Amino acid sequence: MNIQVVRPRELGDSERARWRELQKADRSLDNPFLSVEFAVAMDRLRDYVRVAVISDSGGIRGFFPYERHSFGIGKPLGGFLTTCHGLIAAPDLKLDAKALLRACRLSVFDFDHLVAGQPTFAEYESDVRPAPVMDFTSGFEAWIEQVKANSPKNLKTVRYKERKMGREQGELRLEWASPDPEVLRTLLAWKSDQYQRTGRVDRFAQPWIVELTDMMHAENSSDFAGVLTMLYAGDVPVAGHFGLRTATTLVGWFPAYDTEYARYSPGIVHHLQMAEAAANAGLHMVDMGKGGKEYKDWLKSGVLYVAEGRVSRPSASAAVHWMGRTPFNKARTIVMDRPSLYKAADRVLKGFGRVRTSMQRQEPSNAVTQEPTGAR
Template sequence: MRVTVTHPRELGQPELSRWRALQESDAAFDNPFLSPEFTVTVGELRDLVRVAVLYDGPDIVGFFPFERHPLGIGKPVAAGLTDAQGLVHAKGLDLDPRRLIKDCGLSVYEFDHLVAGQPLLGDGRHTVHPSPIIDLRDGYGPYTETLRTHSGKTYKTTLAKSRKLQREAGPLRHDYATTDTGPLHTLLGWKTDQYRRTGRTDRFAHRWIVELVERLLATQSDSFAGVLDMVYVDDVPMAGHFGVRTRTTLAGWFPAYDTQYAKFSPGLIHHLAMAESAAASGVQVIDMGRGEKEYKDKLKNGQLEVAEGRVARAGVAAGVHWMMRVPVRKTRATVMANPLLLKTADKALKTYGRLRTVLQG
C-alpha cells in the first residue's frame, strides 16, 4: 500500500468522486462528517487539515482525513465538533494503523467518535459508546408508533404542549431546509446563550466555526448539504437546528430554542417536526450523536456505536500526549457512565454558567 498526504484543496475531481463512491458503498460511512465536502470546507478555513490518500497499485482504496497538530499529534477534522470520524475505505482493506499514522507524519492519532468497523481499531486501545439515532427507514408514521409504545408519556405530552402553545401564542410553522442566513444567526445566538447558561465553552466565539456553518449552509447538492430548519410560532422563531446530511443520513449538530418558550418543550416539538420533514425528503436516519442527553433518550429508537481512543507510535511525543490526555479522558468517561456523577457535574457547570453570566453582566 502506498500513501500520499495532501491538503484537501489539492484533491481533484477524480479523487473526490472516488471518495464519494467509497463512502456510498458502505453504510458504516453514511455520515456527512465523513463526506469529502465536509473535509474540503473545513480545509478552506483550517490550514492544518490533511488527507491521506491510500493506493493499492494504481487504485485508490481509501481516504483518511485528519488534522496535524504540533508534535505530530493527529486529530479528526474539526476535532471536538464532529460525531463521526475515521477512514473511508474499500471493503476488506488490511492495514497497520501505526504504519498509516507514520506515513501521515504523526506520532499519535486520537479520536472520540470513530465509526464502527475501522481498521484503525486494530490495537484494541479504545472504548465503545452508543450514539443514539432516530431510525426513519420505515417512515415517520411507524417511528411515532414506536414512540407511543416506548415513550408514550413523552410523545403525548409533547403533542399536548404543542396544542397549548398554539392556543396561547399562535399557529406553528415549520420551515425545513431553508438556506436563509437570517434564521441561522438567530439559532447560533440561542446556542451561544445555551453554552454560557450551562457553563460550556462557546464554540461560536471562534469566527472560523461560524464561517464553517455559513459555508456548509451554502453547500447544497444531492450527496451533501447543510440543513437548517426552524419552527415558528405566530411567525416568530421558536426553535431550530442546523446539521449536515448525505443522501440518507442527517447528522444532528446544533439544536437550540428561545428560552421564553421553555415550558412548552420547544426542543421536542421541533425534533418531531424535523423528523417528519426529513423522512419526507428521503432521510432514513437522524444521527443525534454520542452523549447522554434526556431528549435523545426520549426520541431515540435505535443506536450506532462509536469508539474513543488513540493510535500511537512509540516515542516522546506519544508519551507526553498520554500523560496530558488519557487520564483526563478516562475520568470523563467514568463521569459520563455514572448518572449520579453526571448529574452532579452538570449541576456544577450550570452554577458556573450562572455566576459567569452575572459577573460578565
C-alpha cells in the same frame, strides 16, 4: 500499498468521485462528517488539515482525513466539532495503523467518535459507545410508534405542550432547509446563549467556527448539504437546528431554542416536527450522536456504534500527550456512564454559567463588551 499525503483542496475531480463512491458503498460511512465536502471546507479554514490517499496497483483504496498539530499530534478532522470520523475505504481494508501514522508524520492519533470496527483501528479501540438514531427506513409512523413505546407519558406531554403553544402563541409551522442567513444568525445567538448559561465554552466565539457554519449552510447538493430548520409560532421563531446531511442521513449538530418559550419544551417539539420533515424529504435517519441527553434515549429507534481509542508510535511527544489526555478521557467516560454523575456535572456547569452571566451583567455600563459572534 502507497500512501500520499495532500491537502483536501488538492484532490482532483476523479479522486473526489472515488471518495463519494467508497462512502456510498459502506452504510457505516453514511455520515456527512465523513464527506469530502466537509474535508475541503475544513481545509479552507485550518492549515493543519490533511488527507492520506491510499492506493495500490488497482487504484485508490481509501482516504484518511485528519489534522496534524504541533509535535506530530494527530486529531480527527473537526475535532470536538464532529461526531464521526475514520477511514473512508472498503470495509475489508486493513492497514498497519502505525505505518499509516508514520506516512502521515504523526506520533499519535487519539479518537473518540471513530466508526467502530474498522479493521485498521479495531485493535486500538479502548471503548465502544452507542450513538442513538431516529430510523425512518420503515416510515415516519413506525418511528413515532417506537417513540410512543419508549415512553407514552413523554410523548403525550410533548404533544400537549405542542398544542398549547399553538393556541397561546400562534399556529406552529416548521421551515425545512431554510436558506435565510438571518435565520441562522438567530439560531447561533440562541446557541451562544445556551453555552454561556450552562457553563460551556461558547464555540461561536471562535470566528472560524462561525465561518465554517456559514460555508456549510451554503452547501446544497444531492450528496451533501447544510440543513437549517426553524419552528415558528405564528411568525415568531421559537426553536431550531442546524445540521449536515448526506443523501440519506441527517446528523444533529446545533439545536437551540428561545428561552422565552421554555415552558412549552420547544426544543423537543421541534425535534418531533423535524423528524417528520426529514422523513418526508426522503432521509432514512437522523443521527443524534453519542452523549448523555435523556431525550435521545426517548427519541431513538436504533443505534450506531462509535469507538474511543488511541494509536501511537514511540516518541516523547506521544508520551506527554498520553499523560495529558488519558486521565481526562477516563474521567469523562465515568461521568457519561453514570446518569447521576452526569446530572451533577451538568448542575455544576449551569451554576458556573449563572455566576458568569451575573458577573457580566454587573459590569459598568460604560465598559467595552464584545458581542457574541453568533449574535451578529
